[in-house]
Amino acid sequence: MLAAQRKDHLLDLLDRDGRVVAKTVADDLGVSEDAIRRDLRELADEGKLLRVYGGALPIPAPEPPVRERTALATASKERVAREAVATIRPDSTIILDAGTTTLAMARMLPSGTGLTVITASPAVALAAAEHSDARVIMIGGELSRHSLVTGGGLAMEAIQHLAADTFFLGATGIDPERGLTTGELDDAVTKRALASRCTSTVVLASEEKIGAVARYPVVALDAVTAIITDPTDANPLIAKVKGRIGA
Template identity: 35%
Template sequence: MHDHPPLPSGRRQQIASRLVRGQAVVAAALAQEFRVSEDAIRRDLRALAQDGVCQRVYGGALPLSPASTPIAVRSAEDGARKRALAQAAAKLIRKGQTIFLDTGSTTLRLAELLPQDCGLRVVTNSVPAAAALMGRSDLSLIMVGGGVNPTVGGCVDARALAELGRFRFDLCFLGACALSVRDGLGGFDMDDVEVKGRLLELSAATALMMTNAKIGTAAPFAIGPVTGIAHLVLEHDAPTEAVLALRAAGSDVRIAEAPPRSAPAPSALTPDPSVT
């Protein structure tokens, strides 16, 4: 507790620092901690949301997901962790299935790891995923067309949405920018979110690979509740509280193995054995 309530600017800065560190905040708890009214806290959260620090949710705020950057940037981030998620997710695939690979940097890793000689029919709207699978003669590849959204890395316009209606999927590997047990899945692009919502309707089962950085965060547009996802694949060190809450909600939560540690970079002082 504070001896004296901080000034509004100081209080707001303290709340912002927590959100930037990835912490969700509850208005009632903040009001008690800072000894101000909940209305004052709600004004703080509105201002922080306008500044792009958080997403307002009922009773408080969630930090914004870091997954708002273009696909070209995200594909280069956390490669080993995303590969570990993809390896765990690949175990869900069965012979002869029709699967959908959504846009996203983690589903791209899965495209690179699809099992061989399983008679798969792979449908995707992801340009990088389609490119990764073009050389595979052991599966059938179908690209959902339309205008390419360079930030998303695939086709998510009205034409793509219409084409999806021609399919039924045994298993969809969905992409999402944010996950909250209470507030569900979210995304940053309205067209992309509409496509994802349609995929949930067309798929017998849906799987979602989620990095730790997206758990407990929000994005402006809602995809759907967590209960709409049959399989959740999380990192080896996913927050225990989130894992327990997701399992309590009825999700099949699968934990990926820890990625191998990268070899340390050689020291500048280490002699080069090729030099004599």
């Protein structure tokens, strides 16, 4: 089989099965695994698939702008936000990630509990200031027009001088095998930096996040402290995801 035919076959498998396992395809076609890896690497360079350890996955759909995400699984996000707010201890310092679930959290924060809120999201900062008496600290930097969150070198410098009790982290995808992923590279870097400055990292998982996979990895599930899911969500993947926490 010619290389071009192998590539067509690999893309057909990806479309049919949702993944390609290099060793299995090599055995089926009677070619070396190195040849299949080379084909996958070239297809990835052409932007036709996403290379992962041992094979390939489809290219994840682009993450929609934040204005569109506000309409996704709104009720589920509200339930997750309520569960998360209930875990916040008085007099603690928390970091709220950018995102629609953390925005919902900011609107539910209690007053009179001595909270300090740190965030890179102007929307989250304004909501926290409007709906609670928490001390609000903004992380400076360049504002992304796609995610409406600050990032870049200035943000990274500021993060290195922070310390907090809990980081409430939002991710585009939460998968048992791929861990936490997001659609923007800079966002993934910022999330990892924030997690490194906190005693614990808690993942917020509304119903549309479980089982989803985006392009850029954030952290593995065994690197986080806990995951808060929608109490009404019966997705069987939730048990698998939670089983990886702290593993």
